[in-house]
Amino acid sequence: MSSKRLALKAVLGTAALAGALAVAGQARAAATIIINNINAPGVGFNDPTPATPVGGNTGTTIGEQRLIAFTYAANIWGATLTSDVPIVVNAQFTPLSCTATSGVLGSAGATQIFRDFANAPKPATWYSYALANRIAGSYLGTLNAPQINSNFNSNLGTTGCLEASGWYYGLDSAEGAKIDFVAVLQHEMAHGLGFQTFTSGTSGAQNGGFPAIWDHFLFGTTAGKLWKDMTNAERTASAISVNGLVWTGQAVTDAVPSVLRLGSAAVAISGAGAGSAAGIYAAGDSTLGPPVLAPSVSGQLMPIGEQAAGTGSGCLAYDARNRKAAFGNIVLVDRGVCTFAVKAKNAQNAGAIGVVIANSTTGVLAPGGADPTVTIPVLGITQADGNTLKAALGLRSRAKSGLIASFTLTGTQYSGADPLGRALMYAPNPFQSGSSVSHLDVSMFRNQLMEPAINADLTQSVLPPIDLTYRLFQDIGWEVAPPAPRAKLSR
Ligand SMILES: [Zn+2]
Secondary structure (H helix, E strand, C coil), X not given: CCEEEEEECCCCCCCCCCCCCCEEEEECCCCCEEEEECCCCCCHHHCCCECCCECCECCCEHHHHHHHHHHHHHHHHHHHCCCCXXXXXXXXXXXXXXXXXXXXXXXXXXXXXXXXXXXXXXXXXXXXXXXXHHHHCCCCCCXXXXXXXXXXXXXXXXXXXCCCCCEECCCCCCCCCCEEHHHHHHHHHHHHHCCCCCCCCCCCCCECCXXXXXXXXXXXXXXXXXXXXXXXXXXXXXXXXXXXXXXXXXXXXXXXXXXXXXXXXXXXXXXXXXHHHCEEEECEECCCCCCCCCCCCEEEEEECCCCCCCHHHCCCCCCHXXXXXXXXXXXXXXXXXXCHHHHHHHHHHCCCCEEEEECCCCCCCCCCCCCCCCCCCEEEECHXXXXXXXXXXXXXXXXXXXXXXXXXXXXXXXXXXXXXXXXXXXXXXCCCCCCCCCCECCCCCCCCCCCCECCCCCCCCCCCCCCCHHHHHHHHCCCCCCCCCCCCCCC
């Protein structure tokens, strides 16, 4: 599996000079966002390479398509947020760290931070430039100074840099196996608008001795303290606490029940042939096929027999015997040899109603990948559970196994929240520079725009019931949440 990371750019302190604004695109709505293209002629946002219009993007060069996509993404934020002060975003394509199988897609952050400005809700607290301007109602610092720096990987899709992938510039989220540039733009702009802390996660040190507004809502469950109140040592410990870092802002917490799934995915095994294998097996969600949001398909669990060396993995088009096993049933295949998308598609083509993929290493498998033509649900399980089920399946007949698999949900916790229903923040161990602390946790389901890696199933919405990003902006001061409806007394 490749990893496609959206890194956060650490930006602190230095003033960026305004210079002449090369206004390339402008989103006008509740907030005006001005895109300041800082690429040199002939490259990046100015790349003259001819391109065919795609997915609603009418640009006829690579550079045009990139700017049109940026304007489209800026319009989404511009229509969602309000500000009397235009938001100026520096944007460029530039080489970012990358290998053939993993890489940084983009990075962004505020160009400057401010505290104790007019109307600042919390004293002695850092705010990102754009948010500080919004709250102050006027330009802080140099008039028209860019408030956000953003960078996008110019090498993506070339030899040595996620070469099997590449940017998708369409506006319709139909990126397939490519990377949705609009989603990456939405994500990176959110960092620049304030979705980040300015406190170090590795040393715990606050910037200049002051907390970020982020740190007023970031809570470590081990220390039982907000980040703003912790010692440096407590902050560094909580930054790698895995499930011990949560967001306490009221707007996000109120939205968790409508956005995140209650319970986690599982495969329930029952039936006359199940024997001691009957029970509930923890499962990992897949980006392939429809999400399991409620009890879903149920049917005979069928093993897929070998057709050639290594193909119990379901990587070849099914032969007659395997088609008979799969038709109308749920197939069990092993991880490996080919992509999860190929396994899912082969099963679907043979008439299967669901796919269970057993891991080939430790942990619950969450099968990734993208193929919009997969329409049957897919779940992953552990290698050990796969072995248990295969032993129970034994030498069954080829049309019925006697084991019934049902895709279902288990537990009473929201996927990606702690037991108190607070959103989990990303706190892996070891610390991941550019990702830890300033993202939502990867366990969130449905997947969220502000997870540290981009998922293929994002929809462009930044609002509940799809997404938590706007609610978090409300918590840090971008917007005031609408008052709860009040009952009126009739007189
Ligand atoms: Zn990010």
